[in-house]
Amino acid sequence: MKTAVSAIYQVSAEKLWKTVDFHQPSENIMPPIASSRREGEGVGATKINFLDGGGEIHLLLVYDAPEQHAFNYTIQSSPLPMKNYVGEVRVASLGEDRSRLTWQGTYSPEGVTEQEADEVLGGFYNAIAGRIAEIHPIEK
Numbered sequence: 024m025k026t027a028v029s030a031i032y033q034v035s036a037e038k039l040w041k042t043v044d045f046h047q048p049s050e051n052i053m054p055p056i057a058s059s060r061r062e063g064e065g066v067g068a069t070k071i072n073f074l075d076g077g078g079e080i081h082l083l084l085v086y087d088a089p090e091q092h093a094f095n096y097t098i099q100s101s102p103l104p105m106k107n108y109v110g111e112v113r114v115a116s117l118g119e120d121r122s123r124l125t126w127q128g129t130y131s132p133e134g135v136t137e138q139e140a141d142e143v144l145g146g147f148y149n150a151i152a153g154r155i156a157e158i159h160p161i162e163k
Contacts, residue, residue: 126151
């Protein structure tokens, strides 16, 4: 399965990238994350996202292209109802002070229907897009 969100922000691609880069604290843009801890730099870096109310999501950076404003990561373990998750984050410049964020994931549902897994992940992605809109104006 594949779930994605795409939004256009009224900010340069460089500034948007600095907000969403894997190496930034997840709690800044992910409402369900209370805190995060990262170890390492570049490909092979890991991050643990600590969920509000308990639980941890362990991430591994598998592709890192900061010059292209792109990274991919996998979820190594989590309480989310999915397995084999690969996330992809891209920021594209649309000209001066406009950029597009695309955040998508491919995965297999685990213990829930495809629709239920899609709703969980879609809700998470929409929460991210909304939190970023609190930092950088979103284009309507």
